Amino acid sequence: MxxxxxxxxxxxxxxxxxxxxxxxxxxxxxxxxxxxxxxxxxxxxxxxxxxxxxxxxxxxxxxxxxxxxxxxxxxxxxxxxxxxxxQHSLVVAPGVKFEEIKVVISHPVALDQCEKFFEKNPQLTKQSAYDTSGSVKRIMEEGLKSSAAIAGERAAEHHEAEILMAGIQDNPExxxxxxxxxSKLEMGENRNKTSIVFSFKNTPGALFKCLSVFALRDIDLYKIESRPIPGRAWEYLFYMDFLGNPEEEAPRNALRHLSELTEFLEVLGSYPRDAKLEKKRI
Amino acid sequence: MxxxxxxxxxxxxxxxxxxxxxxxxxxxxxxxxxxxxxxxxxxxxxxxxxxxxxxxxxxxxxxxxxxxxxxxxxxxxxxxxxxxxxQHSLVVAPGVKFEEIKVVISHPVALDQCEKFFEKNPQLTKQSAYDTSGSVKRIMEEGLKSSAAIAGERAAEHHEAEILMAGIQDNPExxxxxxxxxSKLEMGENRNKTSIVFSFKNTPGALFKCLSVFALRDIDLYKIESRPIPGRAWEYLFYMDFLGNPEEEAPRNALRHLSELTEFLEVLGSYPRDAKLEKKRI
The missing domain is CATH 3.40.190.10 (Periplasmic binding protein-like II)
Known part of the structure; x- marks a missing residue:
């Protein structure tokens, strides 16, 4: 079962x-x-x-x-x-009019993504919260009349709040x-994308050599992200996404080759690529 | 003059x-x-x-x-x-004892860097502020007796506050x-390090090729950071630091070579490397 x-x-x-x-x-x-x-x-x-x-x-x-x-x-x-x-919306308790709003509550990232809306409406004060939907919950529970939230349509529906303005974000994309x-490995189908994390030995051209194991085998990369290694000032971990699955020949060889160049290497998982929005190769 | x-x-x-x-x-x-x-x-x-x-x-x-x-x-x-x-310190208004403190105010990053201190002292509540030194200013101006700030020694000195505990960060490094x-270009001496930003054409192995212009000329890299390009979902800008100055032959050639591979390339500045803490090459 x-x-x-x-x-x-x-x-x-x-x-x-x-x-x-x-x-x-x-x-x-x-x-x-x-x-x-x-x-x-x-x-x-x-x-x-x-x-x-x-x-x-x-x-x-x-x-x-x-x-x-x-x-x-x-x-x-x-x-x-x-x-x-x-898609961010301006959400209020039912019946609240735009003219009544003084404070707009939301997650800081959502507030940042509606910068133009705040420039057009300088009378509004921003207030940070831990979650977009949590801000809607708060204006509803506390019956706030002078506050609005920035959240998705679904948050408004869930809390039975009202959408006053839709699509108020700066950038539609x-x-x-x-x-x-x-918590455990799942072997689903179409696992055609893989995420890894590694740190390399301190040699000249180390990152170049690590990327070469993919480039030499025509394996597409989609993302690279560096993060500091705590306690080892100015050394980095690299997170990378590539097309393929370590059970296939080329990715398997690439990872074996990569392990020669790295101090630490871990596969974070393989999963089906979401093709709804194709990421560009890097 | x-x-x-x-x-x-x-x-x-x-x-x-x-x-x-x-x-x-x-x-x-x-x-x-x-x-x-x-x-x-x-x-x-x-x-x-x-x-x-x-x-x-x-x-x-x-x-x-x-x-x-x-x-x-x-x-x-x-x-x-x-x-x-x-080096983070726990800073209080003069005379305040540790037992009196209920709230600790600081910049969120400083609070995060003292996680073990908060684990050992679960009676303390964290409160975010926009600045470490600004938190000390606040406890002094408002004469707060049940609040402390996390800030550097210099902030305590400047506001004539007291250091109750020094070095309370999790990690000494x-x-x-x-x-x-x-605002204008300055041509100081020993400008032996350069920061650039670029985005590349969408071709397979694009990042590998961009790194090759440095590796093929034995130019050391110190840092790479990717950031999204707003309005172009899942495309990235890359920020990079390398050893050298575009007025020298090898870096000049590398940048010319890089410009063949990029859509956008800008030199953010050349400056003397701070050798106090040597960054590892990548």
């Missing part, structure tokens, strides 16, 4: 993370809401949930570096990716990429 | 940025304090200050990505770099790298 899936997410129900979970796994999926990303990872590592869904990168604000660090600290495997279009992580 | 230097910094006097400014330029340097990094860049771009000093990277928490984005948006040139050792930016 199939184990029931429970997905830990950061933020409240109605958040973009919940939206990504249902798009990936269907409307019946059960989510477990956490305030912090540490908690999201821990619940899954401790088997309190079967999976967790974490944002890893936004097409405007860049990588969620904290989650790269947490990926390394916990032994969880990436089993799926999804690119979610992000706004996508967040999420990873579904599992 | 020499123009008087005025340095825009983020945060209050006594902050790590001011400390970096005086280590680089001497105790007489005049600073102009700003709340936000945008303001720091704008004051210098608008010639209200001759320079600005910005943190670009911390050896534990990684790059200050916002400042990479702002570097590109403003036409300022990097003229110096400095690596500053960061904590350095922040700063850039001194000027």
């Amino acid at each position: 199939c184990e029931k899936m429970i997905i830990a997410i950061q933020g409240e129900r109605g958040s973009y993370s919940e939206q990504a979970a249902t798009e990936l796994l269907g409307f019946e999926v059960e989510v477990s809401c956490c305030e912090y990303f540490e908690e999201v990872f821990e619940r899954t590592a401790n088997k309190n949930t079967t999976h967790c869904l974490i944002p890893i990168e936004n097409s405007l604000s860049g990588s969620i570096h904290k989650n790269y660090d947490l990926l390394l600290r916990h032994n969880l495997k990436i089993t799926r990716e999804i690119n979610l279009p992000v 706004n996508f967040t990429r999420f990873f579904l992580l599992a | 020499c123009e008087k230097m005025i340095i825009a910094i983020q945060g209050e006097r006594g902050s790590y940025s001011e400390q970096a400014a005086t280590e680089l330029l001497g105790f007489e340097v005049e600073v102009s304090c700003c709340e936000y990094f945008e303001e720091v860049f704008e004051r210098t771009a608008n010639k209200n200050t001759t320079h600005c000093l910005i943190p670009i990277e911390n050896s534990l928490s990684g790059s200050i990505h916002k400042n990479y984005d702002l570097l590109l948006r403003h036409n300022l040139k990097i003229t110096r770099e400095i690596n500053l050792p960061v 904590n350095f922040t790298r700063f850039f001194l930016l000027a």
Whole structure:
């Protein structure tokens, strides 16, 4: 019998993370809401949930570096990716008019992505919160009349709030990429993309040589991200995504070749590429 | 006659940025304090200050990505770099005892870097502020008896506050790298390190080819950082530091070669390498 899936997410129900979970796994999926990303990872590592869904990168604000660090600290495997279009709305308690609003509450990244809206409306004060959907929850629970939230449509629906303005973000091309992580290895089909992390020996041209193991085998790369190694000032870990699966010949050879050049190398998971929004090769 | 230097910094006097400014330029340097990094860049771009000093990277928490984005948006040139050792202290108003403290105020990055201290003292609540030195200013101005700040020694001295505990950070190897930016090009001596930013044409192995222009000429790289290109989902800009100066033959040839592979390429500045803490090659 199939184990029931429970997905830990950061933020409240109605958040973009919940939206990504249902798009990936269907409307019946059960989510477990956490305030912090540490908690999201821990619940899954401790088997309190079967999976967790974490944002890893936004097409405007860049990588969620904290989650790269947490990926390394916990032994969880990436089993799926999804690119979610992000559309921010101005959400209020039913009946509240735009003229009444003085404060706008949301996650700091969402506030940053609506900079032009705030420039046009200098009377509004920004206030940071830990989650977009959580801001909607707050204006509803506290019955705030002079506050609005910035959140997705789904958050407004979930909390029975009203959308006053839709699409208030600066840039319509706004996508967040999420990873579904599992506490145990899952061998699904079409696992044609792989994420790894490595650090290399201190030799000249080290990064060039590490990239060569892919280039010499015509393996496409999609992403590279560097993070500091704590306690070893100015040394870096590199996270990389490539096309292929370590069970195929060329990627397997590339990883063996890479292991000759690295001090540390770990496969974070192989998963089906989300082709809805094709990432450019690098 | 020499123009008087005025340095825009983020945060209050006594902050790590001011400390970096005086280590680089001497105790007489005049600073102009700003709340936000945008303001720091704008004051210098608008010639209200001759320079600005910005943190670009911390050896534990990684790059200050916002400042990479702002570097590109403003036409300022990097003229110096400095690596500053960061030592966090627990700072209180004179006479306050540890037992009285309930809340600890600081910049979120400083709070994160003292995680073990908070684990050992679960009775303490963290509170975010925009600046380390600004938190000390607040506890002093408001005469707070149940709050402490986390900040550097210099912030305590500047505000005549008391250091209750020194070195409370998790990791003693904590350095922040700063850039001194000027509104006009300065041709100082020993400009042996260069920072560039580029984006490349969408071809397979593009990043590998871009790194090859340095590797084939034995030019050492120290840092690579990728940032999203707004409005072009999942395309990246790459920031890179290398050893050398575009006026020398090999770096000049490498940059010409790189321009064949890139859509966009800009030199952000050449400056003397801070050899106090040697960065590893990548």
